[in-house]
Amino acid sequence: MPELPEVETVCQGIKPALVGSKFLDVILNRSNLRWPLPSDMPKRLKFSLVKKVSRRGKYILIEMDNLNTLIIHLGMTGRIIIIKDELSQEDVGAFYHNTARNSKTLTKVWEKHDHVVFKFVNMKGKEQNLIYNDTRRFGAMDLVKSEAVLSHKWLRNLGPEPLSSEFSLKYLEKRLTRKKNTIKSALMSQEVVAGIGNIYASEILWKSRVSPLRLSDTLRRIEINRIIKETKNVLNNAILKGGSSLKDFRNTSGGIGYFQMHFSVYDREKESCKNKKCSNKIQRIIQSGRSSFFCNNCQH
Numbered sequence: 001m002p003e004l005p006e007v008e009t010v011c012q013g014i015k016p017a018l019v020g021s022k023f024l025d026v027i028l029n030r031s032n033l034r035w036p037l038p039s040d041m042p043k044r045l046k047f048s049l050v051k052k053v054s055r056r057g058k059y060i061l062i063e064m065d066n067l068n069t070l071i072i073h074l075g076m077t078g079r080i081i082i083i084k085d086e087l088s089q090e091d092v093g094a095f096y097h098n099t100a101r102n103s104k105t106l107t108k109v110w111e112k113h114d115h116v117v118f119k120f121v122n123m124k125g126k127e128q129n130l131i132y133n134d135t136r137r138f139g140a141m142d143l144v145k146s147e148a149v150l151s152h153k154w155l156r157n158l159g160p161e162p163l164s165s166e167f168s169l170k171y172l173e174k175r176l177t178r179k180k181n182t183i184k185s186a187l188m189s190q191e192v193v194a195g196i197g198n199i200y201a202s203e204i205l206w207k208s209r210v211s212p213l214r215l216s217d218t219l220r221r222i223e224i225n226r227i228i229k230e231t232k233n234v235l236n237n238a239i240l241k242g243g244s245s246l247k248d249f250r251n252t253s254g255g256i257g258y259f260q261m262h263f264s265v266y267d268r269e270k271e272s273c274k275n276k277k278c279s280n281k282i283q284r285i286i287q288s289g290r291s292s293f294f295c296n297n298c299q300h
């Protein structure tokens with residue numbers, strides 16, 4: 001499932017193509033994803049120019065010059081593909097869970113799950129398509145007045161951006177002392193901090209040497225401080241990796257850019273702990289229906 005670094009990578013990937021471009025048409029191949037798609041989207045986006053592409057938590061925000069903003073959530077399997085012409089397609093931010101697919105079958109898969117197609121003309125006058133493809137359809141889209149974006153029901157309760165100075169010791173200490181749940185679910189709660197999901201929560205806790213089973217209100221100040229520092233490190237490193245995957249992609253003509261992360265604990269059950277001083281194996285447990293990966297020697 002795409003988390004903050006993947007969504008950021010998608011934003012960085014579509015920005016050069018989209019900013020300054022004009023939407024010519026929007027084709028809705030179905031009426032809903034996770035929720036209904038705004039049926040007036042084609043009418044409201046037609047002939048408007050893209051002013052800005054940004055991110056809030058796991059949401060992509062595409063701001064138009066006609067004071068509308070398109071909000072996109074990639075859900076579990078949402079992908080954005082920019083087709084420059086009939087021969088080359090650019091798959092922006094393909095995620096960890098997407099194993100490499102046979103290029104011969106790829107086109108077919110994309111066609112089947114291409115739910116929304118945005119036709120636009122870029123600043124060089126070239127027509128392109130931005131395709132929203134989503135096999136499991138847990139993604140979502142809405143089109144709102146730009147001034148109302150932050151008060152939209154999907155965004156208004158989001159906690160601070162983890163990479164902002166707002167995500168500080170003072171802030172997190174205050175939020176965690178009131179929490180009776182585990183630190184793993186606190187990190188994954190979008191109201192505590194925006195953009196972190198199951199994968200990066202496991203990674204951050206391993207780096208912080210804090211067990212995912214610890215209750216939030218039992219954490220010491222020094223541990224909360226480590227969690228803040230490692231949250232920023234882990235996410236920044238993943239964003240760098242995502243950014244270079246885009247660069248690699250541009251260098252390979254027509255290939256698919258895969259954002260392949262090498263995780264420290266995530267999905268490494270029964271493999272050796274990556275701490276050189278530790279000879280333990282990584283464990284997997286289920287917490288609130290989701291897998292947590294951790295080392296019970298390094299994390300307390």
Ligand SMILES: [Zn+2]
Nearest residue numbers: 273278295298
């Ligand atoms: Zn270990």
